[in-house]
Amino acid sequence: MSRIELNNVMKRYGSVEVLRDINLDIQDGEFIVLVGPSGCGKSTLLRMIAGLEPISGGDFLIDGERMNDLRPRERDIAMVFQSYALYPHMDVARNMGFSMEIRKDPVAERKSRVEAAAKTLGLSALKDRLPRALSGGQRQRVAMGRAIIREPRAFLFDEPLSNLDAALRVEMRLEIARMHQRLGATMIYVTHDQVEALTLADRIVVLNGGDIQQVGTPLDLYERPANKFVAQFIGSPTMNILPTSSQPTGLGLPNGGHLAVPAGSQIQQVSELGVRPEHIDIVTTDDGDLTGVADVVERLGSDTNIYVQVDGVGSVLVRRSGNLSVKTGDRLGLHLQRDSIHLFNSGGTRLVHGTV
Amino acid sequence: MAVSRTHPVLIAGKYLALLGYLSFALFPLYWLLKIALTPDQLVYSEGTSLWPSSVTLSNFSEVLFQTDFLSYFGNSLTVSLGTAALTTLIAAGAGYAFSRFHFAGKRLLIVVMLVTQMFPLLMIIAPIYKIISSLGMLNSLTSLIVVYTAFNIPFATFLMQSFFDGIPKDLEEAAMMDGCSRFQALRKVVFPLTLPGLGATLGFVFTAAWSELLFALMLISKNDAMTFPVGLLTFVSKFSVDWGQMMAAGVLALVPSCLFFIFIQRYLVQGLTSGAVKG
Ligand SMILES: Nc1ncnc2c1ncn2[C@@H]1O[C@H](COP(=O)(O)OP(=O)(O)O)[C@@H](O)[C@H]1O
Ligand SMILES: [Mg+2]
Numbered sequence: 078m079s080r081i082e083l084n085n086v087m088k089r090y091g092s093v094e095v096l097r098d099i100n101l102d103i104q105d106g107e108f109i110v111l112v113g114p115s116g117c118g119k120s121t122l123l124r125m126i127a128g129l130e131p132i133s134g135g136d137f138l139i140d141g142e143r144m145n146d147l148r149p150r151e152r153d154i155a156m157v158f159q160s161y162a163l164y165p166h167m168d169v170a171r172n173m174g175f176s177m178e179i180r181k182d183p184v185a186e187r188k189s190r191v192e193a194a195a196k197t198l199g200l201s202a203l204k205d206r207l208p209r210a211l212s213g214g215q216r217q218r219v220a221m222g223r224a225i226i227r228e229p230r231a232f233l234f235d236e237p238l239s240n241l242d243a244a245l246r247v248e249m250r251l252e253i254a255r256m257h258q259r260l261g262a263t264m265i266y267v268t269h270d271q272v273e274a275l276t277l278a279d280r281i282v283v284l285n286g287g288d289i290q291q292v293g294t295p296l297d298l299y300e301r302p303a304n305k306f307v308a309q310f311i312g313s314p315t316m317n318i319l320p321t322s323s324q325p326t327g328l329g330l331p332n333g334g335h336l337a338v339p340a341g342s343q344i345q346q347v348s349e350l351g352v353r354p355e356h357i358d359i360v361t362t363d364d365g366d367l368t369g370v371a372d373v374v375e376r377l378g379s380d381t382n383i384y385v386q387v388d389g390v391g392s393v394l395v396r397r398s399g400n401l402s403v404k405t406g407d408r409l410g411l412h413l414q415r416d417s418i419h420l421f422n423s424g425g426t427r428l429v430h431g432t433v
Numbered sequence: 434m435a436v437s438r439t440h441p442v443l444i445a446g447k448y449l450a451l452l453g454y455l456s457f458a459l460f461p462l463y464w465l466l467k468i469a470l471t472p473d474q475l476v477y478s479e480g481t482s483l484w485p486s487s488v489t490l491s492n493f494s495e496v497l498f499q500t501d502f503l504s505y506f507g508n509s510l511t512v513s514l515g516t517a518a519l520t521t522l523i524a525a526g527a528g529y530a531f532s533r534f535h536f537a538g539k540r541l542l543i544v545v546m547l548v549t550q551m552f553p554l555l556m557i558i559a560p561i562y563k564i565i566s567s568l569g570m571l572n573s574l575t576s577l578i579v580v581y582t583a584f585n586i587p588f589a590t591f592l593m594q595s596f597f598d599g600i601p602k603d604l605e606e607a608a609m610m611d612g613c614s615r616f617q618a619l620r621k622v623v624f625p626l627t628l629p630g631l632g633a634t635l636g637f638v639f640t641a642a643w644s645e646l647l648f649a650l651m652l653i654s655k656n657d658a659m660t661f662p663v664g665l666l667t668f669v670s671k672f673s674v675d676w677g678q679m680m681a682a683g684v685l686a687l688v689p690s691c692l693f694f695i696f697i698q699r700y701l702v703q704g705l706t707s708g709a710v711k712g
Contacts, residue, residue: 129606150612162603166625176611223611
């Protein structure tokens with residue numbers, strides 16, 4: 078069992094606060110992904126949990142036991158570093174078994190566990206190699222093996238895939254997902270890549286500028302982003318944001334158009350409207366909420382991305398599945414799917430609204 | 434690495450330049466050996482020929498068995514090994530601290546250490562003499578070890594710091610996550626990776642102490658505490674110089690330096706940390 082709680086945790090470097098009021102309750106066996114732009118404090122938070130960075134305020138508990146002042150080795154947590162941090166003077170087997178060597182576990186048990194981990198990770202043939210004789214992907218596996226072997230209370234990953242090429246990244250992502258299913262251990266995973274976050278996480282924690290923006294399942298964040306930052310950070314391609322004004326009977330669009338909104342919505346405060354590229358239909362110019370000219374058409378095979386220069390608005394991205402026959406220069410009408418529209422006030426907070 | 438085709442004349446030129454440099458650098462060593470092997474009566478008659486008409490080992494046997502050479506040699510060995518060990522120990526500790534920790538006064542300390550390197554030795558030799566004599570440590574090998582250590586620490590510290598800087602911090606942190614204390618991480622991960630650095634520092638300090646003359650001349654006047662470079666001067670008497678014995682002693686003095694470098698050179702191999710991070 079390892080339930081991890083962070084209560085009002087904060088981090089200060091001198092007078093600079095890099096993390097504020099971090100509250101998280103991570104259940105045993107949960108896969109939590111910390112995601113956010115570079116410099117938002119993800120690594121710092123992870124290193125505070127690991128014990129490599131002192132906690133400036135608040136409480137960090139594992140299974141109810143306060144961990145703030147324990148040293149890394151007393152916390153029994155494993156970490157996979159972005160740089161892998163393999164010991165260059167030890168071969169693969171010794172790298173993987175190092176924690177057991179330090180713990181003075183029986184040699185026979187160490188051997189058999191290294192053997193087993195090497196087998197699951199496909200490293201059996203490489204056990205005698207030094208790290209410098211391994212490829213990037215193999216080093217990554219050794220780093221994971223080193224973490225698995227000790228059967229820790231929790232696993233931490235700091236952008237473990239960011240040094241791999243795209244194909245290998247997808248493969249290792251799967252590997253990590255399988256590893257989580259097999260071990261059922263609590264895992265905290267840091268990434269700036271929202272695709273990794275969406276595919277791996279039970280719950281995602283979105284950080285920005287040292288604050289938690291939102292905590293939720295991938296679908297929560299996709300369908301009900303708490304604010305404009307989350308709305309734009311989660312989902313690819315990025316959500317379109319259009320300036321909007323509130324009108325007595327609904328929303329005023331920048332091109333002079335009008336969207337009816339049911340009563341009871343917090344419509345008075347609205348200042349912007351967000352709609353994801355995949356929630357815009359292409360219709361005739363007469364039927365569209367907006368009209369514009371196709372500017373760039375990207376054909377991905379499974380999808381078509383159309384950048385439309387909308388009259389009075391600017392560029393809006395539309396994504397339709399399949400291969401559309403739209404050509405550059407075509408005039409299009411755009412229909413915004415009413416139940417997938419997000420409204421934000423001037424502070425960027427998402428407004429609760431009924432179906433528009 | 435792209436292999437670029439180079440004109441044969443250029444290659445020949447390159448080797449010629451190397452050859453020129455090597456003969457310039459090695460000629461004094463050759464001359465040392467040649468004179469050491471030349472019989473005394475031929476030194477002046479065949480002194481400028483490249484090889485004497487007959488050779489002898491008598492200079493060596495006389496130096497070894499009829500002079501105080503072995504005593505000088507032993508003293509030098511004590512002083513140099515002592516200095517190398519002490520300096521490297523202190524420099525490793527200081528270099529690690531400079532590389533890994535932030536602490537008040539770190540910049541000031543670095544500046545002060547640099548400042549100590551800025552004065553010509555001749556300026557401070559009198560004050561040093563005064564200090565050592567008031568401590569009653571004249572004519573002792575300990576005084577030499579202390580003085581050499583003091584003067585070698587700044588450079589050795591910067592050397593060690595640069596080696597520690599080259600070892601990723603992640604490695605120590607990974608070791609600590611794997612259950613090591615900071616000291617265990619140092620011993621099991623950092624230390625083995627620093628061996629080249631330790632070797633280089635040991636070698637550098639050893640050589641510097643081995644050939645130091647100025648302080649040894651000032652602080653040592655008794656024959657039984659003389660180090661080798663000072664002892665060498667005893668071959669210069671008032672009326673003559675015993676060239677053959679002096680050169681033989683010089684050749685013998687090269688032996689420990691050579692042995693030392695042969696011993697540490699396997700630790701000097703670069704690239705031991707490659708493969709630790711990224712790739
Ligand atoms: N040792 C430090 N001293 C001062 N500021 C730091 C230190 N380490 C990190 N920071 C700051 O903390 C913030 C968060 O850093 P980090 O956790 O590495 O971001 P992320 O991993 O999300 O990219 C950054 O703005 C960074 O400049
Ligand atoms: Mg980071």
